[in-house]
Amino acid sequence: MIYPAVLVLVGSLHGPGLSPDSVGYVAAARSFAESGALLTISGEPMTIWPPGFPVILGSFLRWGLDLEATVVGLNVICVMLSVALSYLLAKETLASSPLGTLGALVVSASASTASLFRMLWTEPSFIVLTLLTLVILARGFRKGRIAWWEIVTIGIAVALATSIRFVGVTLIPVVALGAFLSRRSLGWVKAAVSGIAAGGIASIGFGLVAIRNLSFGASPLGDRSPSGLSLMIVLFQSVRTVGSYLAPSSWILVAAAIGAALACLMIYAVWRAFWQRDAALIVISVFTVSYWVMLWYSQFATRIDPISDRLTAPIFAPMVILVTYGVRELGCFTERNVERFLVDSRMRKVLTSFGATVLMAALVFSGAVGLTNAWRDARVGIGYNNIASRNSPLALALVDLPPQTGIAASDAAKAYWTSGRSPITQMPRDGYYWSPEETAKDLRSFGNRVARGEVKYVAVFNGYTLLTPQTSPEVGIDMRLIATFEDGSLYEVGARS
Numbered sequence: 251m252i253y254p255a256v257l258v259l260v261g262s263l264h265g266p267g268l269s270p271d272s273v274g275y276v277a278a279a280r281s282f283a284e285s286g287a288l289l290t291i292s293g294e295p296m297t298i299w300p301p302g303f304p305v306i307l308g309s310f311l312r313w314g315l316d317l318e319a320t321v322v323g324l325n326v327i328c329v330m331l332s333v334a335l336s337y338l339l340a341k342e343t344l345a346s347s348p349l350g351t352l353g354a355l356v357v358s359a360s361a362s363t364a365s366l367f368r369m370l371w372t373e374p375s376f377i378v379l380t381l382l383t384l385v386i387l388a389r390g391f392r393k394g395r396i397a398w399w400e401i402v403t404i405g406i407a408v409a410l411a412t413s414i415r416f417v418g419v420t421l422i423p424v425v426a427l428g429a430f431l432s433r434r435s436l437g438w439v440k441a442a443v444s445g446i447a448a449g450g451i452a453s454i455g456f457g458l459v460a461i462r463n464l465s466f467g468a469s470p471l472g473d474r475s476p477s478g479l480s481l482m483i484v485l486f487q488s489v490r491t492v493g494s495y496l497a498p499s500s501w502i503l504v505a506a507a508i509g510a511a512l513a514c515l516m517i518y519a520v521w522r523a524f525w526q527r528d529a530a531l532i533v534i535s536v537f538t539v540s541y542w543v544m545l546w547y548s549q550f551a552t553r554i555d556p557i558s559d560r561l562t563a564p565i566f567a568p569m570v571i572l573v574t575y576g577v578r579e580l581g582c583f584t585e586r587n588v589e590r591f592l593v594d595s596r597m598r599k600v601l602t603s604f605g606a607t608v609l610m611a612a613l614v615f616s617g618a619v620g621l622t623n624a625w626r627d628a629r630v631g632i633g634y635n636n637i638a639s640r641n642s643p644l645a646l647a648l649v650d651l652p653p654q655t656g657i658a659a660s661d662a663a664k665a666y667w668t669s670g671r672s673p674i675t676q677m678p679r680d681g682y683y684w685s686p687e688e689t690a691k692d693l694r695s696f697g698n699r700v701a702r703g704e705v706k707y708v709a710v711f712n713g714y715t716l717l718t719p720q721t722s723p724e725v726g727i728d729m730r731l732i733a734t735f736e737d738g739s740l741y742e743v744g745a746r747s
Contacts (some may be wrong), residue, residue: 251333251354251616255326257364265318266325267632273663275304276317277672284310286400291666294674295470297463302413302455321370328374329367333358335381342388343530343571344578347591356570359613360495361567361620362559368624368632372414373563379411380564383421384534387428387679391530391720396432401444403426405451414453416649417564420540422446422452424533431529440541484549488542489513492569494559494569496612512573518574531575538568634667643735644709645669656705660698660714660738675705680716683700693717697725699744711738722746 266272280294281289288296296304310320338356341350357363367374375558383404390396412418425580430445460470490502494507520539523531547560555561562569630636639645645668648657659665662676678692696717699705710718710731719729719741729741 251330251358254329254333254358254364254367254620257624258326258329258367259322261364261632262322262325263628265628266370266632266635268370268634268663268667268673270463270661270663271299273667273705275307275370275372275420275636276524277318277575277666278304279307279311283311286380289673290431291662292675293466295466296692297466297468298453299472300413300416300459300487301462302410302459303375306375309455315370318370320475325367325369325374328378329363331378331625332363332367332374332381332567335385336407336570337377339534339569340571340574341503342385342392343573344532345392351575353567353570356711357567359617359620361565361616361623362563364620365623366560366563368427368509368627369560370624371560373560375466376411376418377564378419379407379414380418381413381567383407383425384537384568387425387432387533388530390428390432390535394432395435396444398444401425401448402431402451405448405454408452409455412452413459415564416459417544419456420537420544421451423540425449425452427536428529428533431533439546441641447736452584465521465651473490484546484557491557491559495566497617512569513578514613515576516569516572519579522575524578529731531572534568534571538565541565579604591636594743620676634664639664640668642711642737644711644740647733647735647740648674648707648709651707655707656663656703657707657709658699658705658743659709660711660717665709677708677710677714677717697727697745700727700743707732708743709738709739710741714738 261267274290274296276297277291278288278301281287282304288297288301288308290296308316311317311604331355335416336355337350339350340353341347344350344353344424350489371743372446386400386404386407387396390400390522398458407634408418408421411421426445426449429448430441433441433444437442463470463472486506489509490499493505493507494510495507496512497505513654519531523535541564545557547630559566582661630638631640633639642664645659645665648659648665648669648671651657651671656675657665657671657673658675658677660677660679662674666672666674675696678689678696679685680689708717716728717725717729718733721744722729726746728744728746730743732742733738734740
């Protein structure tokens with residue numbers, strides 16, 4: 251618990267890490283603090299994310315708190331709570347304090363834990379709400395019944411979670427099922443009423459978010475564009491991400507092989523949980539499986555970050571529990587079939603010692619990587635909060651442009667965070683998860699904005715090649731160079747005559 255908290259503090263000396271999503275949350279929070287509206291970097295109503303997290307950040311600003319310092323403090327609290335709740339969840343579901351300690355140790359020693367909780371992201375608070383919900387359900391199963399105040403508590407927790415991340419909807423059927431299963435002893439009718447009540451309360455957050463988005467003419471989950479990812483890419487990223495918890499992600503094939511083995515263990519654990527009718531583990535299994543399904547669906551349905559340890563962080567502790575349970579059940583099965591597998595007691599001890607040694611080595615290695623990453627982040631900062639980005643000459647040049655002038659940038663988040671200018675339009679992008687059709691559509695839309703005079707200047711950072719003075723005439727745009735900086739160039743744009 252203390253170790254990851256220290257790494258979060260040390261690595262956040264330059265402030266919390268900032269990604270494009272982080273800057274989007276900050277932009278919405280600032281607009282909420284100033285006007286009560288949630289606006290994006292480009293000045294449009296924010297619908298792509300739920301409003302919960304920006305509202306929380308905006309409230310901090312309204313209270314006069316320093317946003318970055320407050321986020322770092324919140325992250326420290328959340329990482330400590332997540333480790334403590336991971337211990338309680340493992341202890342309750344596996345009915346073992348030593349295994350609970352092991353689960354908490356794996357979570358706290360993981361390099362990805364400290365790295366994720368150094369970021370200004372929705373995950374830290376979402377993870378705490380998720381684990382709190384699962385712990386209350388698991389404890390209720392062990393006691394034999396979940397009280398009504400616990401049903402209301404988990405309903406509120408899930409409602410808050412869905413107002414922070416859309417994937418929180420996977421928790422709604424979980425709490426409904428959990429409440430139903432925990433109160434079966436009272437009769438089917440009362441159990442059904444409990445499940446419906448828990449699911450209803452849990453749905454409030456998503457319902458309010460959906461209504462808000464619909465009021466802006468967007469879809470319930472916000473307007474999104476199709477992804478260009480293939481099935482093979484998504485599956486490979488999935489197993490590599492799971493394997494990267496034990497092996498460096500740069501060891502691509504090794505991480506993928508380990509991930510595939512762990513996936514098999516989790517599938518076996520899910521089957522055993524249903525076979526033994528263990529309600530607590532069934533709920534953990536349902537949540538983990540439904541979360542993966544939602545994650546895979548989002549990869550195909552919309553442009554989203556490729557699967558990484560950030561996206562799997564909310565199910566990290568449940569996956570650790572399933573893997574641990576799978577290993578335990580596999581060991582028991584082997585012990586019951588000693589003669590069949592030709593494994594005597596001495597050999598079992600050797601295998602157990604070998605497995606424990608490998609696990610300990612992986613934890614020590616991961617902890618060392620986490621320490622190295624924290625020291626690096628302490629020296630240079632993280633993402634858009636690193637020293638080089640905050641001192642970007644091109645982004646700072648935007649400060650001197652005439653006010654109320656339309657500005658676009660190849661990296662709108664960087665331009666916004668460094669210059670403080672808003673609104674700033676994101677120039678069209680391409681990449682392996684942007685389909686060519688969607689990129690072409692974005693180029694036409696951007697050309698129309700330039701033609702209407704909504705964009706007058708564009709900041710093109712080094713490395714951006716989609717829209718250049720050579721290619722811009724193809725979409726009806728003229729680009730005139732104004733100034734060149736070490737990290738990019740500033741252009742004046744207009745409709746091609």
